[in-house]
Amino acid sequence: MDYSKKNNWTVEMLQKALVLHTVIRPEERGNFDLLWKAKLECEKSIGGIIRPVGGKKWITIYKHKGYKIEVLNGAEVGDPMGYRLSPPLPGQEHERMYSTISDAIEAINSADGKRVGGR
Numbered sequence: 001m002d003y004s005k006k007n008n009w010t011v012e013m014l015q016k017a018l019v020l021h022t023v024i025r026p027e028e029r030g031n032f033d034l035l036w037k038a039k040l041e042c043e044k045s046i047g048g049i050i051r052p053v054g055g056k057k058w059i060t061i062y063k064h065k066g067y068k069i070e071v072l073n074g075a076e077v078g079d080p081m082g083y084r085l086s087p088p089l090p091g092q093e094h095e096r097m098y099s100t101i102s103d104a105i106e107a108i109n110s111a112d113g114k115r116v117g118g119r
Helices: 011-018 032-046 101-117
Strands: 057-064 067-073 083-086
Touching (some): 057 083, 067 101
Antiparallel strands (some): 057 067
């Protein structure tokens, strides 16, 4: 999701995110246009893009043989990095992360090949 675009925000989202970075003036509360202006000014001063609080979400970026390849949108330092499969491959006890989409596809194909060969 592109959080530099106005249409991806609501008043509530802006208020929750901005209180972590700046002081919200009374006239800004509940006013989308003033909150948006405050967000842009704050981003300029910090040199980055403000994201919604709790805005992290696993999103599907590709599907292969019934598996969704997902990435954590809004990931930060300390969060899982890379791609995961949903559902996990058979026999995987823990969630496995893949460095590339190609690695995830290769794992799916390998697991599929093992099932076919095991008949």
